[in-house]
Amino acid sequence: MTAHLSTTTHQVTAAKALAPFAQPVADMNEGCLAALKAIGTISRFGRNETIFSEGDQASYSFKIVSGAVRLYKLLPDGRRQIAEFRLAGDFFGMEAAAEYALTAEALSDAVVVRYARNRLDRLEDEQVNLRRDLLNLLRRDLSAAQTHLIMLGRQTAKERIASFLVQLAERQNATDGSSVEVPMGRQDMADYLGLTIETVCRAISDLKRARVIAIPDRHHIVVRDMDALQSVADGDI
């Protein structure tokens, strides 16, 4: 493993200020970051604006400076499955081959850095470290997707919701009593968890009624008892 801490100024401040999730960002070493910075251009997207669509030529990869992004697939009849939420500090579109396999939309107003794929590819050829970092990024994505799979395939609605909230809380290093930001709406949660919006609402209400969490407003939850929440996530009822 060749991971190094990433510490350029703009991304860290952005992460602190706006990152709803404080999970470890894709680690990049200094040389790579400097090189990346040189080829990136800033770009802005409004809430629900499409950044790229499934099937588009994958001409760019991205890194989020502030805001958040949903990555999803649609079935022909409109059913939607969100594969990932990406947050400040995260990369996305790196995993694409010739065409994007997912659609990317801004969850909220977002500022991103755009990297031209051809320049990125050239950089990769030159810098072994960049290629290695990219490999590790993909490994993480794959691992996350596998965790997501068992969630959708083998967990109950309550377990999925609780697992999701645990993930949110952990990425923000939340402890009992601290407020956790929920950047996505209920429909987004439902489409990520393979449920309906009603089921999501009910499960959240149940957790609230059981005093495991509190809901100050739609976009925040307070974890009152992390152990209990984890137990629900694990199916220990």
Place this chain on the structure above:
Amino acid sequence: MTAHLSTTTHQVTAAKALAPFAQPVADMNEGCLAALKAIGTISRFGRNETIFSEGDQASYSFKIVSGAVRLYKLLPDGRRQIAEFRLAGDFFGMEAAAEYALTAEALSDAVVVRYARNRLDRLEDEQVNLRRDLLNLLRRDLSAAQTHLIMLGRQTAKERIASFLVQLAERQNATDGSSVEVPMGRQDMADYLGLTIETVCRAISDLKRARVIAIPDRHHIVVRDMDALQSVADGDI
């Protein structure tokens, strides 16, 4: 994309002879293959034998010569989600970081080539192409996982079964009337599709009753009407 056709003798013959799926194998160029061959050692596993377990130190990566492998995760209470089936010609364990994220078991008696990770890593440092190929391998895995996600999150039982059978058939280039090998049992299918074995049976029986497929025996299906099967997969009933 830097993919080249792989044409070493042993793997192609193995694929022809035993591959239940004839999907494009991870493409590797000649140089990489020769180098890989030099560091690989043959290894055999019996039916249901564990090749590695989730959490083990990831000391080796593998390529299947013959047979098939299931890759899965378990929940603490024993619920199982199969993430992938791997078949003759396929690599697995390449995606692992320090530890394996999944458990690998032989679906049937299997012959595999084992590559020591430290030697593999050294090869990657030396050969740009190998790293590039590995990257593409991971991209495919990720893309497959995302397709699997929408299956589990947003498709009905019938759609999942039909989609699965279409996948099987396509990988074997099956046309209407040709027999498709089904290397895994019903429980494996269920754990891949996030269903119970009974639901899998019933859905298959329904397709048989509708004359969309025929079932000569447990490990074979005949696609009688691929268009109809695809329609079921797409939810066009």
Place this chain on the structure above:
DNA sequence: CGTCTGATTGAGCGACTTCAACATATGTGG
């Protein structure tokens, strides 16, 4: 032949969905 494993079918139940009503923001124009 009996046993064992895996597959199939049936009956009843329950978790999640669907449909519907209502509530709570957020924003807009007067």
Place this chain on the structure above:
DNA sequence: CCACATATGTTGAAGTCGCTCAATCAGACG
């Protein structure tokens, strides 16, 4: 600032798909 509109979220009642439990079947093998 209020009246109204729209989007999002919440709750209830009824329906259904897939699960659970249970019995039976089919092939493999000693």
